[in-house]
Amino acid sequence: xxxxxxxxxxxxxxxxxxxxxxxxxxxxxxxxxxxxxxxxxxxxxxxxxxxxxxxxxxxxxxxxxxxxxxxxxxxxxxxxxxxxxxxxxxxxxxxxxxxxxxxxxxxxxxxxxxxxxxxxxxxxxxxxxxxxxxxxxxxxxxxxxxxxxxxxxxxxxxxxxxxxxxxxxxxxxxxxxxxxxxxxxxxxxxxxxxxxxxxxxxxxxxxxxxxxxxxxxxxxxxxxxxxxxxxxxxxxxxxxxxxxxxxxxxxxxxxxxxxxxxxxxxxxxxxxxxxxxxxxxxxxxxxxxxxxxxxxxxxxxxxxxxxxxxxxxxxxxxxxxxxxxxxxxxxxxxxxxxxxxxxxxxxxxxxxxxxxxxxxxxxxxxxxxxxxxxxxxxxxxxxxxxxxxxxxxxxxxxxxxxxxxxxxxxxxxxxxxxxxxxxxxxxxxxxxxxxxxxxxxxxxxxxxxxxxxxxxxxxxxxxxxxxxxxxxxxxxxxxxxxxxxxxxxxxxxxxxxxxxxxxxxxxxxxxxxxxxxxxxxxxxxxxxxxxxxxxxxxxxxxxxxxxxxx
Ligand code: GLU
Numbered sequence: 001x002x003x004x005x006x007x008x009x010x011x012x013x014x015x016x017x018x019x020x021x022x023x024x025x026x027x028x029x030x031x032x033x034x035x036x037x038x039x040x041x042x043x044x045x046x047x048x049x050x051x052x053x054x055x056x057x058x059x060x061x062x063x064x065x066x067x068x069x070x071x072x073x074x075x076x077x078x079x080x081x082x083x084x085x086x087x088x089x090x091x092x093x094x095x096x097x098x099x100x101x102x103x104x105x106x107x108x109x110x111x112x113x114x115x116x117x118x119x120x121x122x123x124x125x126x127x128x129x130x131x132x133x134x135x136x137x138x139x140x141x142x143x144x145x146x147x148x149x150x151x152x153x154x155x156x157x158x159x160x161x162x163x164x165x166x167x168x169x170x171x172x173x174x175x176x177x178x179x180x181x182x183x184x185x186x187x188x189x190x191x192x193x194x195x196x197x198x199x200x201x202x203x204x205x206x207x208x209x210x211x212x213x214x215x216x217x218x219x220x221x222x223x224x225x226x227x228x229x230x231x232x233x234x235x236x237x238x239x240x241x242x243x244x245x246x247x248x249x250x251x252x253x254x255x256x257x258x259x260x261x262x263x264x265x266x267x268x269x270x271x272x273x274x275x276x277x278x279x280x281x282x283x284x285x286x287x288x289x290x291x292x293x294x295x296x297x298x299x300x301x302x303x304x305x306x307x308x309x310x311x312x313x314x315x316x317x318x319x320x321x322x323x324x325x326x327x328x329x330x331x332x333x334x335x336x337x338x339x340x341x342x343x344x345x346x347x348x349x350x351x352x353x354x355x356x357x358x359x360x361x362x363x364x365x366x367x368x369x370x371x372x373x374x375x376x377x378x379x380x381x382x383x384x385x386x387x388x389x390x391x392x393x394x395x396x397x398x399x400x401x402x403x404x405x406x407x408x409x410x411x412x413x414x415x416x417x418x419x420x421x422x423x424x425x426x427x428x429x430x431x432x433x434x435x436x437x438x439x440x441x442x443x444x445x446x447x448x449x450x451x452x453x454x455x456x457x458x459x460x461x462x463x464x465x466x467x468x469x470x471x472x473x474x475x476x477x478x479x480x481x482x483x484x485x486x487x488x489x490x491x492x493x494x495x496x497x498x499x500x501x502x503x504x505x506x507x508x509x510x511x512x513x514x515x516x517x518x519x520x521x522x523x524x525x526x527x528x529x530x531x532x533x534x535x536x537x538x539x540x541x542x543x544x545x546x547x548x549x550x
Contacts, residue, residue: 001133002176008183009140009191014127024113024243033066035247038099039240041073042084045296046091046304048358049252049282052321056250056279058097059322059346066247070102071240072117075230081117091304094314113244118236125231128239128269129191129224137268138224140189141171142182161199163220164192172221191225193235195264203260208248208277209351218261234258238265246274253278253353277348282324283355294358301358311386311425315341316367323366326350337373364424372419376410379429383409386426394430397437404537408433411533420529435523436538438545443524445550451520455509461549462491463517468547473540480532488514522546 015023027035036057040050054070061068070088074081085103092098093105101111115121132138141164143151148164155162172194174182182189197203197217206212224235231239241249255262256278266273281293284301294302301307307317319341323329332344371379380402387395398405409429412420422432434440452460470483485495493509494500500510519531522543528534535543 001136001139002180005140005176005179005183006130006133008180009133010126010130014123014130017127017131020124020127020243024245027067027245029067030065032064033247034060034064035067035069035245036061036250037069037071037102037241037244037246039071039073039237039251040088041076042081042088044080044084044087045302046087047296047302048294048304048307048317048321049302050088051091051095051097051304051317052282052324053250053252053279054092054097054099055095055318055321056277056325056346056348056351058099059342060248060250060348061100062342063346067100067111068098069111069113069244069246070099070104070116071244072103072119073233073236074117074119075226075232075236081119087305094308095304095318096314097318118240119230121236121240122229124243125225125235125239126229129231129235132193132224132268133191135268137194138191139172139174139194139221140179140183141192141221141223142174142187142189143171144188165195165199165219165221169221188227190223190227192221193224193261193265193268195219195221195261197260197264203263205259205263205276208275208348210278210353213256215257215260218258218264220261222261224265234261234265237262238269238271241274242266242269242271248275248277248348250277250279253280277351279351280353280355282358284358291355291357293355301360308386309390311390311427312363312367313370313382313426316363316370319366319370320363322346323362324352324356327352333369368421368424371423372421376406376413379409379413379423380406383426383429387430391427391430401437404436405433407537408436411537412529422529432529435525436534438542441524441546443521443546447524448520448550451526452517455513455517457550459491459493459508460517463487463514464521464547464549466490467514467518468544471535471543471547473536473543477532480535484514484518485511518547 027033029035038050038054038057040046058068060066070092072081072085089103089105098104101113102116103109109116129138133140143164147170151164151168152162155168169192171192195218197219199216199219201217202214203217204212204214222234223232225231237249240246259276259278263273283291284294284299285291286298296302304317308314319329319333322341322344326344326347328350329344333341336343374382380398384395384398387398412418423429448460449457466487467483470486472479475483488495488509488511491508491514493511493514494507495511497510497512500507515531516526519528520526522531522538523534
């Protein structure tokens with residue numbers, strides 16, 4: 001293409017491709033080290049799929065002694081970028097997905113391969129657009145929106161494949177004089193890639209997880225530089241991932257169909273392609289029973305922030321996503337209950353290729369296990385930090401009763417074989433602890449009777465009276481249980497559960513009913529962690545206040 005045209009398109013000096021290759025040299029890393037990047041478009045929301053991709057990137061990079069970058073695809077200038085980036089960094093920090101390069105949480109931008117915001121890389125893209133124009137591998141297109149819409153309608157009516165290609169690529173045929181005329185008349189333009197592909201021919205590409213895949217070649221002359229001078233995703237992907245020396249591109253499988261185009265761009269620019277992993281999208285079964293992609297608009301769980309807001313521990317989402325990514329994570333976790341998740345040998349090869357279903361039951365169970373592995377002190381600190389953000393009133397209660405709260409949280413925790421599993425999220429701590437506080441605990445005769453429906457009021461009162469006489473807060477657990485049995489016998493309930501089950505009609509009740517009576521009086525519910533431990537923590541005074549006849 002004529003130099004005159006190129007000078008009109010790029011009137012200002014640009015770095016040369018050679019200068020850029022020198023400025024961003026091949027990285028000096030150990031063999032096998034992977035350089036990965038997550039490249040979100042900053043929007044007001046962080047999709048859980050982005051966290052999934054970032055986690056895979058982070059694991060691949062850090063497990064191999066490589067580098068993990070955050071690059072912002074902010075070429076859609078209409079959006080509010082600063083807040084969106086803060087949000088991304090906050091989620092990364094919450095989840096402990098720590099990037100080495102790009103904007104980092106609480107620090108200046110890091111790394112020698114920046115800028116990491118695409119909007120600040122205009123000159124770099126222009127250097128390569130210019131090169132493609134010079135080599136006749138790209139051309140200017142002056143078609144406006146109206147013309148493009150007309151083309152689209154015409155193709156739809158004629159029932160032919162849509163797009164700017166072959167005979168439909170009008171501006172590909174412009175003469176240099178016509179181009180100059182248009183430029184001089186101030187007509188706006190985009191730059192299109194001059195595809196040399198044939199749709200009827202095939203290209204085979206290889207994905208790390210999916211293996212070899214055959215596609216039709218790309219023959220579309222796609223836009224590589226928009227009217228505002230910024231690149232499209234396709235072009236920016238090639239330029240950035242080449243110059244940032246990305247070794248492995250991990251991205252959603254919605255990019256599979258444009259992969260042949262990307263292969264052509266790399267070839268036209270004279271570069272080797274990185275390796276690719278196209279990840280399956282996270283899906284859900286909706287109310288109508290249909291399987292679909294998690295939707296930003298419809299599904300609260302699509303929002304990565306919602307998990308910490310709802311009180312899941314920071315690693316719950318990560319361990320859940322690791323379990324989605326590598327199904328052997330669960331077995332590994334069982335065998336290594338106390339190891340940091342970073343010790344898990346993550347494998348790209350084990351990633352699934354069909355959409356994984358988001359499953360709250362699984363997330364909750366992973367979360368309960370994570371909390372179950374923590375000490376009471378850790379649970380206290382994490383819960384307090386969460387309450388300070390989301391439940392200020394309970395935060396005050398926690399701080400004013402710190403020792404008592406820690407004892408409550410230690411029930412069925414340290415030194416037991418089976419740790420309590422009643423806390424899934426930090427928000428459950430309040431629910432599971434409020435009854436320990438007298439000013440939060442009210443209980444009517446009606447609610448007691450409702451919960452103890454199968455027993456008579458006389459028996460209930462007798463149980464309370466007899467237990468009150470026998471109870472000694474200093475009793476060890478065995479002695480305590482012996483006393484519960486004594487109560488049963490004294491009120492005419494059986495301690496022989498086998499006999500009871502064989503013929504329940506023959507008895508007024510059994511020893512377990514006695515424990516339930518005590519539990520309902522003391523906790524206000526029929527289910528709770530270990531009653532003996534609860535009574536110890538509550539102390540003599542509270543217990544005798546609660547154990548009064550109705
Ligand atoms: N901004 C693109 C996206 O959010 C990035 C895709 C990629 O990782 O290359 O889908």
